[in-house]
Amino acid sequence: MLLLGIDLGTSSIKISVVDHESQKTLASVSYPDEESPIQSAQAGWAEQDPNMWWEHIKMGIQKAHSKGAYNPNDIKYIGIAYQMHGLVLLDSQGNTLRNAIIWCDSRAVPIGQKAFRELGEQAILQTHLNSPGNFTASKFKWVQENEPEIYRKTKHLLLPGDFVSYRLTGEYCTTHSALSEGVLWDFSKNSLSKTILDHYKLDTSVIPAIHPVFDDHGRILPTIADELGLAHDVHVTYKAGDQPNNALSLNVMQAGEVAATAGTSGVIYGVSDDLVYDKQSRVNTFAHVNHREDATRTGVLLCINGTGILYNWIRKIAGGGLSYDEINQIAAEAPVGAQDLRIFPFGNGAERMLNDRMIQASIMDIDFNRHDRASLFRAAQEGIAFAFRYGLDIMRENGMIPKVIRAGHANLFRSAVFRSSFVATTNTPLELYQNDGSVGAALGAGIGAHAYRDAQEALGGLQRIADFAPEPVLCDQYEALYQGWKEELIKKLNIKKTI
Template sequence: MLLLGIDLGTSSIKISVVDHESQKTLATVSYPEEESPIHSPEAGWAEQDPNMWWQHIQIGIRKAHASGAYNPADIKCIGIAYQMHGLVLLDADGNALRNSIIWCDSRAVPIGQQAFRDLGEQAILRTHLNSPGNFTASKFKWVKENEPEIYQKTKHLLLPGDFVSYRLTGEYCTTNSALSEGVLWDFSTNSVSKTILDHYELDATVIPAIHPVFADHGRILPTIADELGLAHDVHVTYKAGDQPNNALSLNVMQAGEVAATAGTSGVIYGVSDQLVYDQQSRVNTFAHVNHHEATTRTGVLLCINGTGILYNWIRKIAGHGLSYDKINEIAATAPVGAQGLSIFPFGNGAERMLNDRMIQASIMDIDFNRHDSASLFRAAQEGIAFAFRYGLDIMRENGMTPKVIRAGHANLFKSDVFRSSFVSTTNTPLELYQNDGSVGAALGAGMGAHVYRDAKEALKGLQVIADFAPEKGLTDRYEELYQNWKEQLTQKLNTNII
């Protein structure tokens, strides 16, 4: 039996096909080769076309088949990981009514902030573990207020992964984990949040059926199976947001275990066995993939919007067509501290850890006589590492103190400069694994289909490929650099720039 994993990211989709018995990855495909576009009609807005996602997924699956590494008829289960928080609205015929308002869109921040005040900050934190912020529920309220004709036509509210599942199976369904990431889940009642829906005066009938994360989310439509070269008995058996799924792919399932990613956004995600929340809602708590009413497993999530997207921007304006690997090599030629060049990676919407402030990115202390492209490339990576440290300190305030952080050997974690600055600045050991979100989604599908008893069995082949420990000299140097960076950030936050 083969398992197919789909990872719907912001910049691309990734498809992996895994043999359930050997757990060997037989084929992996990313599409498109260049980053998918993000539409920004106004400052702080971010949208993508759900139909583009679906087109890319179809192309990716066909390209995986074209590898010839397996028989497509042997695929029996599909797992889906997806970019979190996005709003997808469908009409009665299942057609997308507008572009998806995606995770880094900031237009609903004022709506969420007002709801937070109106509902009582402590009351909403105790029951929802987050402020409404610019999450999915607030995005839908924005549509109601600003696009009433679309709101009236809406029959189905889906998260991005729910949309992919619907296109595969024709069934509308979601999970408690998905609803929690949209601040549409009340942890005190273990049900859809009547509090949020009533306050926003939203139609509750648009919320689809709720299934467990590991469960049968539907059988593939015969027409879709034929188009994609799949058997008619394939089922979608797993669906989770990209960060909970990344944690699963790294076997981060129990309290105290911590995972990280550094893709378009940067994330540290730690598992707790408590309904924990930050008093200022600077980090978020969602239902983890194995959260149940009887067994609390929450994921405490720090998000930095401007991580890989900053590095991509730097590459476009200063990389002259060079690969990321080559840019990383050039960055390593600059000294630690990038000769005084400093960067704030905050140019991709409102930053939750900065209390939903949108301070934009900054490149500071440029010296035309000293700084070159190597300085710029290194300063970008160090600035991202400093942002991780800033957020990790918030997590530590809330009882999340990792002994080690696990990450896949991908994106910025492939860079020597970033790894060194991350480990030294956070003063935390790092373990790297040869795994990714699409493989995790495939293995999650195996769990949902009961091919595997649990995550331990599903991830029995997971092995550390490299580990890195803080070094005293570097840790001291990076602590000094970080404190200077933090002081500049504090000064910027204390201005009236929003």
Template sequence: MYLLGIDIGTSSIKVAVVEVSTQKCIASVQYPEEETKIKSIQQGWAEQSPEDWWENTQQAILKLNATGLFNPKDIKAIGIAYQMHGLVVVDKEQNVLRDSIIWCDSRAVELGEQAFESIGEEKCLKSLLNSPGNFTASKLAWVKNMEPELYEQIDKIMLPGDFIGMKLTGSISTSIPALSEGVFWDFKKDEISKDVMEHYGLDSNLIPAIKPLFSEHGYLKVEIASKLSLMEGIPVAYKSGDQPNNALSLNVFKPGEVAATAGTSGVIYGVSDELTYDLQSRVNTFAHVTYSKEKKHTGVLLCINGTGSMYRWAKHNFAPELSYSTLNKMAAESPIGSNGLMVLPFGNGAERMLNNKFTGAQLLGIDLNKHGQSDIFRAVQEGIAFAFRYGLDIMRENGMKPSVIRAGRANLFLSDVFAQTFVDVTGVPVELYENDGSVGAALGAGIGSGVFKNAAEAFTKQEVIKYLEPKNTIAYDAIYPEWKKLLIKAL
């Protein structure tokens, strides 16, 4: 018996099949091989085509089936993880009306700031746990204001994972965690926020049916099942934003547990049993996958837009012909501190932890007689690690004090330089696991469909593959303050 996990990433679609009895990944692929581009018509804008996500999802599943490592007919449920905060809009025939305004798009920042002031900062923080910022609700308000004719055609709004669920099943649904990440949810009243909807003048009928996150959100359509060689009628039993899903994949369910990821964006995500918020909304709180009206488990999320995207930019511009593994080896040839070269990796839209400011990415201190490729690639990795430290200090101000951080051995954590630098700079040990987002989505489907009795049963065989402890803290304690001075100057 198998479970299928789909991860709708910014760069590509990843899919994985997990065997229920062993809880191990049998096969995984990504599609396309080349990283998907972000459309940026204007500075600060970021869009992608939902139909491209759907086409790439189908191709990824067919590619997965072609491995021959499992019988697709033995898949019993599907789970979906997805890039958070994106806006997808469809008409009554479920036709997409425009490209998705995705997570790193900054066009709605001003609208969000106006809402924060109009609704009341204290009221927003206590009820929404966030400023409306440039989250999904503000993106929808932008469409209403700037594309009113299109807005009138909208039947339902969705997050990216809801859209893929719709294409698989024909059903449209959402969940409390999904609504909270769009800043549509009032945590004090446990309902869709009347303040947000009324301030923006949004129609509540645009919100899909709300279902439990772990539940059957629809059943695979006959024609889709036939095309993808799957059994018709199997459920889509789990849909989660990528960061709560990453936490799930690392068995981070209990208050005080913390997960991290360093993909296109970088995230530290800690679980709390309090309705906590940052006064400046630099870190954000959403409903965790285990949130209920009885147990209000929340996820406190630090997001850095420019992590893997910064490393990708460096690769494409300084060594496009080399693999990431080769770049990681080159980075290890440069000493701690990258011979004085420093990087601010904030070039992928307004950064919430920087109070929604856009500094642009910066490569600083270049010595034309000294610095080479190895210094550049190490400086990029160190700059990203420093950004994590800056954000973690904000989380510490808000009471999140991790004793260990769990991460999947993927993306930047595949680099020994980055992984050790992350540990040295933050001062927090890291446990590395094999699971990734698509595997987590598959396990989530097992929970939602009842294949596993509960969340604990889905992770009985998870093992730490590597444990990293700080060992270069003194060296980085001397370098980090200099990097921070450069950041403050840039702000």
């Protein structure tokens, strides 16, 4: 029996097919080859076409089939991981009404901040664990206020993973974890949030049926099965946001365990057995994949919008057609500290850890006689590591103090420069695993189908490929560099505050 995993990212779609019994990955592909575009009609806006996602998913599945490594008819269960917090609106016929307003879109920040004040900050944090911010509920309120005709036509509000599941099965459903990431879940009542929906005066009928994360989310439509070369008895049995799914794929399931990613955005995600929240909502808490009413498992999430997207931008501007691996090698030619060149990676919308401020990215102290491409590439990676440290200190304030951080050997964690600066700046050991979000989604499908007893069994084949421990001398170097970077960041925040 085979399991198929779909990972709907911002930049691309990843597809993996895993053999249930051996847990061996038979095929793993991404589509398209170049990063998918983000549409930004105004500063702080970020949209993508859900129909583009669907077409890319279909092409990705066909690409996996073309490897000839398995019989597509042996695929029985599908798992879906997806970019979190997005808003997808469909009409009564299941057609998209507008582009998806995706996770890094900032247009709803004033709406969320106003609701936070009006609902009572501590009251809403105690029950929802987050400010409404620019999450899904606030995005929908923006549509109601600014696009009333689209709001009136809306019959189904879906998260990105729910949309993919719908296109596969024809069924409208979501999960409590998905609703929590949209700040539509009341943890105190363990139910859909009447508080948020009533305050925003939103139509509750657009919320689909609520399923557990590991559950039968529907059987594939015969027409879709035929189009994708799959059997007609395939079921979707797992749906989770990309960060809870990344934690699952790294076997980060119990309190105190911590995962990290550094793709388009950068994330540190720690599991708690308590309903914890940051008093300023700079880091956010959502229902983890194994959260239940009788067994609290929440994910405390630090998100930095501008990480991999910064590195991609610099590659386009200064990379001259080089691959990421090649520019990583060039970055290593520059000394620690990049000869005092500083980069602040905050150019992808409002940053939650900066109190939903949008200060934009910046490059400081360029010396035309000293700095070159290597300096620029290294400063970008170090600036991202410093942003991680800034956010991790907020998590530490809230009791999430990791003894070790687990990450997959992917994206920025493939870079020796980034790994060393990350470990030294955070002063925390790093464990690197051979993992992939789409593989995690496939294994999640196996758990949802009861092919595995639990995550421990599903992830028995997880391979740790390297360990990195903090080196005292390097930690001292980076501590001094970080403090200088942080001092400049605080100046930027104060300047923006007074404008």
